[in-house]
Amino acid sequence: MKEEEVEKLRGVVRDCVSKHLYSSAIFFADKVAALTSDPADIYMQAQALFLGRQYRRALHILNASQIVLRDLRFRYLGAKCLEELKEWHQCLAMLSDAEVDKHGKVTRKDSNVMCLDKDGEDREISISAAIYFLRGKAYEALENRAQACHWYKAAVQADPLCYEALECLIDNQMLTCEEERSLLSSLQFTPEDGWLSAFYSCLMKKYDNENVLEEKITELEKENCDNSSPDPCYTRTLKNNTDLLACKAEYYHQCGEYQKCFELTSVLLERNPFHLKCTLVHLAAAMELGHSNELYFMACNLVKDYPQKALSWFAVGCYYYCIKKYDQSRRYFCKATNLDGTFPPAWIGFGNAYAVQEEGDQAMAAFRTAARLFPGCHLPTLYVGMEYMRTHNFKLAEQFLMQAKTICTSDPLVYNELGVVAYHTKEYQKAVRWFEETLAHVPSPLCEMWEPTLVNMAHALRKLKMYSEAISYYEKALALSTRSLSTYAGLAYTYHLQDNLSAAITCYHKALWLKADDQFCTEMLTLALVDEARSGTDHKVNTPMSKVHA
Structure with missing residues (x-):
């Protein structure tokens, strides 16, 4: 057969692949490879088999070709076949000829590497980055998360375009805030990739304040905007990109602005109802706000569209948690962890479903598992500390809370819990310092x-x-919530200690209007009235109802 005819058959194979006609692609690729025995055609045949899910046959063809021993692309495709077959040790053995030194540089045992792809205008991701990423996946499947983290970092350092490696590091909570920043600063971006550097910085943990986040978005907008181009297609920005706005929604959730988060994710899901990262943030915000109907609707749709995804059953667990059916919520959180053991929200939800019913041992087990699996996530350690605090083991509580602070130095909830521990151990000066740190890390204005x-x-x-x-602080608290018994009781008692009996009696009445049988306020109101009677001043007690309603 003439070379022109063979080239036409190659074109047929490429066209079949583009049209997802894989059986046809396999048929014609087999004939081309038989006619030429060219390594490029053998590779094309193996790729067609891989896309047609004939992994064993593709692996056999690659192994039968001696080129697999000297060409990284052959080895990589063979390793991808082993990945699909879940043969992780063999997958690692197939990739064993590519190593990374301590500086992140590539070293190869074989220097005779043949490149099958021709140089072209399309920009390619480094084959080394792809290999390192696959090694990370294999180690993660083998539950060696330290090695998985090492290879994911190596992949994104080898080529910053290898987004999948960065996604695994971020979504699987493998790095602390500081480690994420260090990784980002180590990436070698080309001059035209300034927008990508800014975008990656937005994907990192959302513990910066809102001004910093807006600065990142503005920087991204500037990097993406080419004012020198007359074509409007090149002057658009990524400001309204769903991924970027999902980052902003996640920031709102992290700092407790759940209503703003929910409103933003609702808009984004109307635009793209199948954006799964945005869906996760939307579920979390809906649960915090108690929107059970929204959770039910989302859970039904997710289970219908993605029955094999952990996110779907996590949504079902959130719905049952929201309506306080905790046994059912645990069942579905557990199902989510069984489907994907590297899905952090399911483990945290699982632990909280136990904790809310004061089943401390089971809650601790779930949180400890999450802390082991996700070293970059401070929440499991935080919740372990809170469980110890609930059982009045304040020394251990402080240890775990300090560990959570080391992982994430910007979460105000950590500082608040440390302040509560200090208060319970009667270290009041220390408690004040922790509460001041809490308020320093909370975005302004304060929400409820x-x-x-x-x-x-x-x-x-x-x-x-x-x-x-x-x-002053009691009054600030009342500006955020006027129906807090604790605030009125504390304010009344403070006035009482100042001998401002009139104000104390008024606040005790307001507290008792919220809870008429509160023992502390009832007893203290009696004492205040007795003290005022002894002072010899006339005091007319007015009901505070009109003021409260106003």
């Missing part, structure tokens, strides 16, 4: 979520006999 922190600060200041400062 942080009202307990203001009350905690006020309690600690009251213990230090700094009554005026304590009253």
